[in-house]
Amino acid sequence: MVHIELQELLSRLIAEWENEVVEFKQAGNDYSTDRIGSYFSALANEANLRGFESGWLVFGVNNNSRTVVGSDYREQPERLQSTKMQMAENTEPSLTFRNIFELPTENGRVVLFEIPAAPRGMPIAWKGHYYARAGESLIPLGLDKLDDIRQQTSSTDWTAQVVAQAMLSHLDEQALQKARESFARKYANRFSTTEVMNWPMNTFLDRAKLTQDGHITRTTLLLLGKQESAYLLSPHPAQMTWKLEGPERAYEHFGPPFLLSTTALYQKIRNIQLRILPDDELLAVEVSKYDQKVVLEALHNCIAHQDYNRNGRILVTELSDKLIFENEGVFFEGVPDDYVTGEKTPRRYRNPFLAQAMAELNMIDTMGYGIYSMHVGQARRYFPMPDYDLSEPDAVKMTVYGSVVDPAYSRLLIQKTDLPLEEILALDRVQKRLPLADEMIKRLRRDGLIEGRKPNLHVSASVAKVTASKVEYIRTRAQDDDYYCKLITDYLQKFGSASRDEIDKLLMGKLSDVLDSDQKKKKVANLLTKLRRSGIIRNNGSRSQPRWAMAK
Template sequence: MPSENQHLEFKEAKKQFDSRKLYRYCVALANEGGGFLVLGIADKPPRPVVGSNAFPNTVATASKIFTAVGFRVEVIEVNHPDGRVVVLQIPSRPKGTAYHYDGAYLMRSGEELIPMSEDQLRKIFAEGQPSWLEQVALQGLSAQDVVQFLDTQSFFELLNQPYPTEQSGVLERLLAERLVQQSDTGYAILNIGALLLAKSLHTFEGVGRKAARVVVYSGESKMDTLSDLTGGKGYAVGFRGLVQYVMGRLPQNEVIEDAIRKEVKLVPEVVIRELLANALIHQDFELTGTSPMVEVYADRVEISNPGEPIVPVDRFIDGYQSRNERLA
């Protein structure tokens, strides 16, 4: 592997490796989806095999790990030409469960092992329950109500599909995409359906507060606000308009290119589009009273969203764990 990642950790451990540290790494890796802890390989590039004398009895080591942390870890000895390598294959934690050692629910952050935040633990313990996106936003609706509240016309246009000639065809597609559900009391629009397709997010209590907000300042600080606007449409049907609105508020610079004077925006549209999409998708919907925000200053643009990253900051480059896949 070219580098360590969320599921792979190298340690030299030429002579020995502290047992308590081993147990803590097993817990941290299991909490992050499982992976491998490899002893006997340098943890700095180019990571040659250096050999390890740690844990000579792999069977006894596996037994001790199970006693200490409460789950089974495979301990494998590999006789490499450049030295003995010990590979610990660590399983992922069960859904809705976080492992701890000595009362600490651990995760990795670079070279360190740190306690998981309350935000992350709450998310793990809620895994067995429907996510915020799967909860009902509005229920007891007729088919006509659903079409009235959701921009179904734009929905089919975005899918590059013809609009059904009958209302039942529209509802069938929304049900198939799990944006709407049906019960004895009629139709219910789920949070994800409202968030993506609402003609007005404020129709849905609890969803309206997730609307993106754009604040424009006249200078390089928050001292003087020129405009403060909160979006009203669902993310999917209103995304193009959001990008265009932000681009229209960006400062312009004059540049000379091929002897022609041109007006150039502070940030290219492709960058704004990418960052806005990520901010909307990767927010933590369990947090209330806060929403994605764009702040435009005279010299910069700041885009933020609610929640802490689920990938440690120093693993942004090689971390692939994402949030809200279905929304994306």
């Protein structure tokens, strides 16, 4: 938003503050994150109940006079944005701010936190507690409001329906064991594994959002049911099918429990090692044809977003160079491109009860990061980006590539490890001969990444081609970020702490020679930021003179 729009938004929020989805605070730099989380839960729940898309928490406005007084809360941009991660880590289901805006005014700085409404049927908790508003007071979410939210989908969400004939004996013991283990890993900072394993079965299933007051739901049977219990879901086929097409043909059907059978289906896929670049041109890079995380993410998304009322199955077709995933139902909110950058959070879900249960078992997240993570996973392996086909009116097809489309594209990704995702996405469109915005064409051409005239653009051969010897190639080839991060943490564990100069000396000689000095320093800064945001390291010094140490 531009300054004028933010000013208008603030004026409107001040005028409409009585609707219980806006909270003003004169917050200082030390304002409690726990308090913010409690308001996040309350405002998300109230926005849901009142039919608003968002609630607002506003810092820098006096709550009594409704006048701007200014706030110095987290004035450093990185610290302010890190609040998003803190919300995502401690809300159930995981949710975070849609936007955080800063508005400078003549009376001081105002910070506006936009809180998305709780998804239909899914109340939001902060550290296990549900909150609401009563006038200007923050209170526990009452049973009446809790039921109002949870019952929003009871008549429309196919996956939330209770199966009257189903009993605990219809559930698979191995799937139940894995479900407990997954839940325990997700909440390791709250419950010990022993405690989770010792909960009575009904207690665990309710806490994992798989049952309703002890009653088995269709979600329970989909994720944990025995294969022979699938008849309880009839006439809806709870089934995934793997199909091999090409010189050899084969197929196999997979039923519940989906918590286990997704891995079984993945193991049918021919996931060989590929040498994606020829030896006579440069030293070959070996990668697996498909990344397990990418494949399971795609498969789990199919399960979570399938329109089960259409009585169809999930289909995975394996071709010689790609996998095609198909599920019933249109893309539910927005289009796939909205989620590529990881910035959009869906407000609605076709199967909210199932989505919440899958999130509790670490099968998916509910933040909209799935598509983003698949794209990043493909880029890290130098492969083309996934493609979505929405041409069929009631189905979604997604293609995951298991081969190189344009060798120049893959070579460029190997050499240039700091390319932003938006440029990688644009280069992917170039190699697939898809249209590209004029502004992006100018940007890629300016950086020497593409050649040719529109519409006959191609990835620049002069950048992608490596003419050096194999020894020189090894020097130019970058390692994964995990390798560099491991060097940093090993150093800190051995020596206790390190200055930025010491970290630079540790990494500069190991970074790709393709990078110049400034690019190497920027790369080191990005690695340190990544480790800090992940809670692995912390800065015990100042911003200008950092002193890095392990966080734990």
